[in-house]
Amino acid sequence: MESLKGRVVLLAGATGGVGAQVAKQLSASGAIVFITGRNTTKLAEVAQQAGIPDSRCFEMDITNEASVNTTVAQVLAQTPIIHILINAAGIGIIKSMDTLTSDEFERTLQVNLMGSFYLVKAVLPNMKEQKKGLIINIPGVLGKVPMAGAAAYSASKYGLVGMMQSIREELKRTEIRITNIFLGGIDSAFWDNIDLRVQRDKMIVAEEAAKAIWFLCQQPASGVVSEMVLQPFNHQAI
Numbered sequence: 001m002e003s004l005k006g007r008v009v010l011l012a013g014a015t016g017g018v019g020a021q022v023a024k025q026l027s028a029s030g031a032i033v034f035i036t037g038r039n040t041t042k043l044a045e046v047a048q049q050a051g052i053p054d055s056r057c058f059e060m061d062i063t064n065e066a067s068v069n070t071t072v073a074q075v076l077a078q079t080p081i082i083h084i085l086i087n088a089a090g091i092g093i094i095k096s097m098d099t100l101t102s103d104e105f106e107r108t109l110q111v112n113l114m115g116s117f118y119l120v121k122a123v124l125p126n127m128k129e130q131k132k133g134l135i136i137n138i139p140g141v142l143g144k145v146p147m148a149g150a151a152a153y154s155a156s157k158y159g160l161v162g163m164m165q166s167i168r169e170e171l172k173r174t175e176i177r178i179t180n181i182f183l184g185g186i187d188s189a190f191w192d193n194i195d196l197r198v199q200r201d202k203m204i205v206a207e208e209a210a211k212a213i214w215f216l217c218q219q220p221a222s223g224v225v226s227e228m229v230l231q232p233f234n235h236q237a238i
Contacts, residue, residue, distance in 0.1 A: 001218040001220060002218045003218070004026060004029040004031040004217060004218060006032065007030075007032065007217070008031070008034070008082050009026055009031045009032065009083065009084040009085075009217070010034045010072070010082050010084070010086070010123065011023055011035050011086045012036045012037075012086070012088060012089045013036070013087065013088035013089030013090065014036060014043065014046050014088065015037035015038070015039050015042040015043055015046060016037075016090075017206035018088055018183070018206045018209050018213070019035075019037075019046075019088035019089070020046045020049070020050075021206050021207045021209070021210030022088060022210040022213050022214065023035050023046050023050040024046075024050040025211065025214040026217065027050040027051050027052055028050075028051075029214065031084075032079065033052055033056065034052075034056045034057075034058065035050075035052060035057055035058070036058045036062075037060070037089075038059065038060070038061055038062075040059050043057050044057065056078070058071045058074060058075070062111060062115035062116075062118065063111055063114065063115050064118075068118040068119055068122050069118075069122050072122040081130060082126050082127065082133065083133060083134065084134045084135075084217055085120070085123045085127075085133070085135045085136070087115075087120075087136070087137050088138055089111065090111060090112045090115075091107070091108060091111045091112065092140075092153050093108050093153060094153065095149055097151060100151060100152060104152060105151070105152045108153060109152070109155065109156050109159070111156075112156035112160060113159045113160055113163070116137060116163070116164075120135060120164075120167065127174075128171075128174065131175055131176070132175035132176060133176045134176075134177045134178075134179065134216075134217065135176070135178045136180075136213060136216055136217070137160055137164055137178075137180050137181075138180075138181050138183055139157040139158075140153070141182045141183065141184030141185075142154045142157055142184070143157025143161050143180075144182050144229070160180075161180060164178050164180060168226075175221070177219065177224040178224075179216050179219070179225050179226065179227065180228075181212060181213060181228045181230065182227065182228065182229045182230070182231075183209050183212075183230055184229075184230070184231035184232070185231050204231070209230060212228060212230050216228065
């Protein structure tokens with residue numbers, strides 16, 4: 001495994017349950033972590049808990065390309081290299097087609113798919129200069145196996161997977177690695193506003209999900225983990 005000490009990480013969506021835990025674990029391992037989020041109060045809390053200085057915290061709207069570009073430029077003003085990009089930002093709307101609105105569908109695509117596009121497009125030139133880097137996205141299990149009521153969410157995550165597979169083909173002559181981690185059944189705020197019967201006590205806790213991402217950040221230079229699936233024990237079938 002590669003050491004994280006001194007590695008520069010840009011973590012989008014650090015205010016979420018998994019993102020906050022990733023920030024703490026990477027920072028504790030010696031990585032130089034830059035974090036983003038829309039809620040500045042939560043962002044400050046995560047930074048304090050993870051020991052990340054204010055200068056590495058950025059309010060960013062992932063659905064706004066100008067906001068993403070500005071944030072990446074501010075990061076690169078402090079460091080010449082971004083070794084690892086982790087996109088933990090995202091929203092989930094679980095509704096049947098007869099209740100799902102067009103606005104909700106478009107919003108889901110904007111955050112989960114277009115936001116990922118903006119972020120990768122902004123960071124990729126720096127990685128191409130180095131001819132190396134690691135990009136980690138979190139499509140979620142519904143980006144691999146859909147379920148009823150997940151039309152918007154699965155559409156956004158299937159799109160993300162296809163986009164990253166295509167980008168991977170473009171980068172074959174470099175050492176830029178792309179990893180998709182399919183998380184399923186994480187006990188987080190994702191479920192707070194979803195009208196669906198779920199057993200959160202049987203879900204994976206955010207800290208354990210973050211450990212998987214922490215592990216992926218230490219991939220050996222000689223190989224690449226193209227994808228990882230992590231879901232609760234009682235949801236093994238996929």
